[in-house]
Amino acid sequence: MKPAPFDYVRPGSVEEACRILSEAGGGATVIAGGQTLMPLLNLRMSQPFVLVDINGIAQLKGVTRVEGGTRVGPATRQADALGDKTLARHLPAFITALGHVGHYQTRNRGTIGGSVALGEPAAEMPATAVALGAHIEIASIRGSRMVPADAFYIGPYMTVLEPDELVTGIVYPDWPDGHLVLFREVAQRPGDFALVGLVGALEVEGGVIRRAGIAWFGMGPTPIRARQAEAALTGASLTGIDAPGVARAAVADTAPFDDHHASAEYRRTVGARIFARCLRETLDIRSAA
Amino acid sequence: MSEHRIELTVNGHRHAALVEARTSLGEFLREELGYTGTHLACEHGVCGACTVMVDGVAMRSCLMLAVQANGGAVTTVEGLAEPDGTLHPVQQALKDNFGLQCGFCTPGVAITMAAVTRENEGAGAGQIEKALTAAMSGHICRCTGYQGIRRAIRQLAGATT
Ligand code: FES
Ligand code: FES
Numbered sequence: 001m002k003p004a005p006f007d008y009v010r011p012g013s014v015e016e017a018c019r020i021l022s023e024a025g026g027g028a029t030v031i032a033g034g035q036t037l038m039p040l041l042n043l044r045m046s047q048p049f050v051l052v053d054i055n056g057i058a059q060l061k062g063v064t065r066v067e068g069g070t071r072v073g074p075a076t077r078q079a080d081a082l083g084d085k086t087l088a089r090h091l092p093a094f095i096t097a098l099g100h101v102g103h104y105q106t107r108n109r110g111t112i113g114g115s116v117a118l119g120e121p122a123a124e125m126p127a128t129a130v131a132l133g134a135h136i137e138i139a140s141i142r143g144s145r146m147v148p149a150d151a152f153y154i155g156p157y158m159t160v161l162e163p164d165e166l167v168t169g170i171v172y173p174d175w176p177d178g179h180l181v182l183f184r185e186v187a188q189r190p191g192d193f194a195l196v197g198l199v200g201a202l203e204v205e206g207g208v209i210r211r212a213g214i215a216w217f218g219m220g221p222t223p224i225r226a227r228q229a230e231a232a233l234t235g236a237s238l239t240g241i242d243a244p245g246v247a248r249a250a251v252a253d254t255a256p257f258d259d260h261h262a263s264a265e266y267r268r269t270v271g272a273r274i275f276a277r278c279l280r281e282t283l284d285i286r287s288a289a
Numbered sequence: 290m291s292e293h294r295i296e297l298t299v300n301g302h303r304h305a306a307l308v309e310a311r312t313s314l315g316e317f318l319r320e321e322l323g324y325t326g327t328h329l330a331c332e333h334g335v336c337g338a339c340t341v342m343v344d345g346v347a348m349r350s351c352l353m354l355a356v357q358a359n360g361g362a363v364t365t366v367e368g369l370a371e372p373d374g375t376l377h378p379v380q381q382a383l384k385d386n387f388g389l390q391c392g393f394c395t396p397g398v399a400i401t402m403a404a405v406t407r408e409n410e411g412a413g414a415g416q417i418e419k420a421l422t423a424a425m426s427g428h429i430c431r432c433t434g435y436q437g438i439r440r441a442i443r444q445l446a447g448a449t450t
Contacts, residue, residue, distance in 0.1 A: 001311060002332055005290035008310035008356055038313070038352040039333030051310065053357060079346075103427030105340050105401060109348040190426040 003041040010053040014060065014139055017052055017166055022141045024050050026163035031055075032075050035102060035110035036118050060113070060168060063087055069173040071137075074113020078102070081112055091172055093132060093181040093201050097124040100183075103191040117167045119152075119159045119222065122193035124185070126153060127223035129170060131200045131215035137169035144168070150215075153222035175211075179203045180282050182214060184274040188261065194218040195262045196271045198226070198250070198278065202233065209233045219267060220255035228253055229275070238283055247275035295359040299324060300368030308355045315339040315350030317358075318365060326366040326396050337428035340397035341365050347404035347424075366396035369403055379403050379445060386440035390432035398428050398438065406445055418446035 011017040021028050027049035031037050040046040054060055060075040063084050070090050072081065081087055082098050101124050102110055115125035116136065129136070129149035136147045138161065149170075152159050161167065185197030200214030212233040214226040229250035233241070256267035296305045299322060306321055313332070318324040318341070328338040332351040339350040342364040369377035376384065379402035389395040405424045409417045421442040430438065 001309070001316065002313070003311040005309070005311055007291040008293065008354065009291075034352050034354075034357075035334060035349070038349075038354075041311075042313075042332050042351070051354075055357065103337075104405070104424035105337060105347050105349055105427040106334060106352070108346045109353065190423075 002044070004044055004047040006041075006048050007050045008053065009050060010056045012056050014057060014166065014168055017054055017057060018139055018141045018164070020050065020052055021166060022164040024052075024163075028052050028163070030117075030166060032114040033077065033106075033110035034114070035106045036114060036120065054166070065090075066171060069171050071169045071171045072112050073169060074111060074117065074167045076112050078107035078110045078112060078115070079104075082107065090174060091132065092179075093175075093183065093199060094128055094172065096181055096183045097128040097199050100124050100185055100187075100190075100194075100197075106191075112170065113167050116149075116170050117159065117161065119155075119157050120193065121153075121156050121220060121222055122195075122197070122218035124194070124197065124199065124217060127197070127215040127217035128199050129172070130223045130225055131213045132172050132175070133213055134170050134172045136167055137171060138165050139168045140165040146171070149223075150225050155221050175201050175213075176203055176205075182278050182282055184278040185217075186270055186274060196256075196267045196274065198271070198275055200226070202282070204238065207238050209236050209238070214250065216250070216254055216271065218256070219251075219271060220257075224254050226250040226253050226275075241279065241283065243276040243279045244272070246279060247272040250275050293356045293359070295356055297358050297361050297363060299363045300365060301362075306355075310354065310356055312355045313351050314341070314343075314353045314355045314358050314363070317355035318350060318363070321355075324365045324367055328393055328396055330393070335429070336394070337397040337401070338394050340400045340427070342400055342404055345404070345407075347401050364400070364403075366399055369399060377403060379406060379441070382441040382444045383438070386444060387437040388433060388441035389437070394428055394430040394432075398425070398430070401425070401428065402442070402445065414446040418442055421445065 029048035030052045054075050061073045063086050064071050119126050134149045136152050138145050180202040182200035185194040187194045197217045203211040212230040216224045229246050232246050232249050251268050251272045256264040258264050291310045315329045318327050330336045330338045334349050334352045341350045343361050379399050401424050405420050409420050
């Protein structure tokens, strides 16, 4: 037996879950798939008094189309999302990124909301939410609110989520049909967290980039939006893009750190390379088509 | 610290028990029910030795609580072979190709292979081999160097088309 003792409850509705979270006064932790939380419990890095299991709440599962976008229920399994036709059609960048999350066995249990809400800085799904301009839908007994993904993350495993709040949905805005997907990551093994990675989308019309949404993962304490690169790309004509220059601008927004896997310098150097290569390859594919 | 009454089936047999909330499914299977075929090593989701099927889906039994398996149908490595001892095709393939040495990782590997081959039933050999190979990223084997496991995968892919 590894975790410290805790109580376990399995509410049947969002209202009930919010009431439990509120009454626990900060001592409760939400579990969905548990693929990140269970290791933290087993290592006693997390020691809640109450574990609130949201797997019994039907309204937190599944993918639905909403006005101008797609809403993903936080308790939707990663494996189910990976095979979802609506997501494949509307959010190809999301699907590409999700294919790199964990392993077959952990995607079978892990959820989208778990990955998004925990905010591991080297994970794919938080950065994808930031890049695509998603909003996090949050509920508590005090009411509900929507937070833009790039304002949601404030540090490693730290978000603006209050202890009594529950993520009830992640809403991704539509990108137009035929938009381009940017994705690259460098990891030591398939399924590992990335040493460096980037994800994004480009809307191209008439040979000009109309909109760019790009974010880094593994390049700082949170997912990091490549704002300067987005600005450089928006309005640029495809023929005149200086890929290494944009890549340097993209890296300028990052704040990577040294750890036992890679130095900050390594991350910046490799980040610039993969960014430039990703841009070139993605845009060439487009012009050849 | 709460205790919960749970009911589940393991390899088709019904079990009911009182479990402490913090008991993982893997620990429950081994310590309470005696299904010691399921191995626990890292207990944080990295090695794959503990992989079992819950309602037909392969997952880590160290990353799931026993109470969360309430009402479910669990399959462990003990449930793969036929009652008369005939090995499951994945077990046979691992045996034929020296896909195991010490056998510590093997229960998890076999469960993943069984789940993936079933999910890809009727698919082409290439697709099956690809799916099996990709799913192996979720297992660590310290003995075989993986080549025997790869040969077992090729045999399985060829045999199931
Ligand atoms: S014991 Fe579960 S993955 Fe290692
Ligand atoms: S056979 Fe020994 S760890 Fe795989």
